[in-house]
Amino acid sequence: MQIYLDYSATTPPRPEVIALMQATLQAEWGNPSSLHQWGNRAATVLERSRLQIAALLNASPDSLVFTAGGTEADNLAILGVAQSYRQPQHLIISSVEHSAIAVPASQLEARGWQVSRLPVSRTGQVGPADLKQALRDNTTLVSIIYGQSEVGTLQPIAELGAIAQAHGALFHTDAVQVAGRLPIDVQQLPVDLLSVSSHKIYGPQGAGALYIKPGVSLTPLLGGGGQEFGLRSGTQALPNIAGFGLAAELAAQEMPAETLRLMHLRNRLFSLLADVPELAVTGDRRERLPHHVSFCLPHTEGLSGKTLVRQMNLAGIGISAGSACHSGKLSPSPVLQAMGYRDRAALTGIRLTLGRRTTAADIDWTAMVLKQVLARSLPAKFVAPV
Ligand SMILES: Cc1ncc(COP(=O)(O)O)c(C=O)c1O
Structure with a gap:
């Protein structure tokens, strides 16, 4: 998939x-x-x-x-x-x-x-x-x-x-x-x-x-x-x-219906991931782009957004990370830093953005895979059962 x-x-x-x-x-x-x-x-x-x-x-x-x-x-x-x-x-x-x-x-x-x-x-x-x-x-x-x-x-x-x-x-x-x-x-x-x-x-x-x-x-x-x-x-x-x-x-023609559809899918993804204790939503929950889901892992060591992106990619799912990599060294996301996140958290931002081809089945599968990837990468106490 x-x-x-x-x-x-x-x-x-x-x-x-x-x-x-x-x-x-x-x-x-x-x-x-x-x-x-x-x-x-x-x-x-x-x-x-x-x-x-x-x-x-x-x-x-x-x-x-x-x-x-x-x-x-x-x-x-x-x-x-x-x-x-x-x-x-x-x-x-x-x-x-x-x-x-x-x-x-x-x-x-x-x-x-x-x-x-x-x-x-x-x-x-x-x-x-x-x-x-x-x-x-x-x-x-x-x-x-x-x-x-x-x-x-x-x-x-x-x-x-x-x-x-x-x-x-x-x-x-x-x-x-x-x-x-x-x-x-x-x-x-x-x-x-x-x-x-x-x-x-x-x-x-x-x-x-x-x-x-x-x-x-x-x-x-x-x-x-x-x-x-x-x-x-x-x-x-x-x-x-x-x-x-x-x-x-x-x-313009599709916007009213498509915007609502995306908001539903976005909210579905947020709720499916709500039981992962260390996954913290970034950005505003209400004043938010309709297709946009983003998180960081504020209290975890050693796992960066880039690593998650690579692991999700191996599972066939394309997402993105906020932090940038300069000359092989990860640097924290300036956007998360400006929002008051500490450097360690600002290295772990991830973003999942939905669109016309995204289905509810995609969302359910993605939530399950993300939980599995996190369960493999984080100490057991952090992750809710898949
Ligand atoms: C907010 C914002 N501004 C500007 C750009 C740049 O647009 P373009 O890729 O068409 O040059 C992007 C693209 O990622 C964007 O997200």
Whole structure:
């Protein structure tokens, strides 16, 4: 039995998406910027995708800029705003951002920007009061991740965005894990910029988009032909973008039922594992991505998240670990550390993320295998009977 439970890392492209991408590659290979019929047909494909993604976010199509993925959308948001200023200013992010935000923020810091990293609660949430306190006269941008990929916590984005905007700062959110899984309406949410990625919603890797509220101005990161309203030069990757558009349309259609189904399966997995005494849920239990299950082993020696991932892989089950391995040495997850976990616990984070192909039988089997793996690896006192 092979069970993939790493849908936050990437999702298998839908068959309809693959078929459309193949057809696009074969028939619509024109350059969307060309003025002849081949170009016009490609431009039609491009704009249809823009409409489909706009519909997922309730955005106007001309507020979306296609990028090569979520990472580029995040970089464009942070660096594109920053480069609109001659002098370094103040940026606020959270201490649990994806590296696609944390790294450009550090780059700005090296260039003289002030960067505040907001603390989070034990469940990974940013407190609105902490944001209020961190705002300065020269705060130009606040960027807070919407759904945390490692621990699943959802942030109170409506409240945080309203605080930032009331102060006169721009507000960006990385919604890569949320788009297609929970409804997003950029007309209702107080956001100026919002990042999404294709391969988290059953589209292909290598496509993403940045929503830019009309009136917000960014400096492009790439110099070139001025595609994407002058904000992202380079000929668009049409097959990827076409696949992204269709994936967005299908995600929007299936979302209400699929979100509920995933929440049930997620809760089933949490309850099946509830009798393992040393498995502690990480992230917020209620304000949580619908497909996301995560744990750590706070009081155990010698067992890392990576080891568990390898052992589960041997049993045919794909999950992921939060800690990273640098030059053969394990380092604790910075996200769990920011949430107040000690280094030893922050080495043991694991994540199981569910998706369209996940069934109740997969969940039951996974819970049983995980308990067996833990029973083999942990002292007997820790593990409940399988
Ligand atoms: C929250 C978050 N932001 C950004 C990214 C990067 O997206 P992409 O892989 O499309 O560059 C990811 C991917 O793991 C993510 O989970």
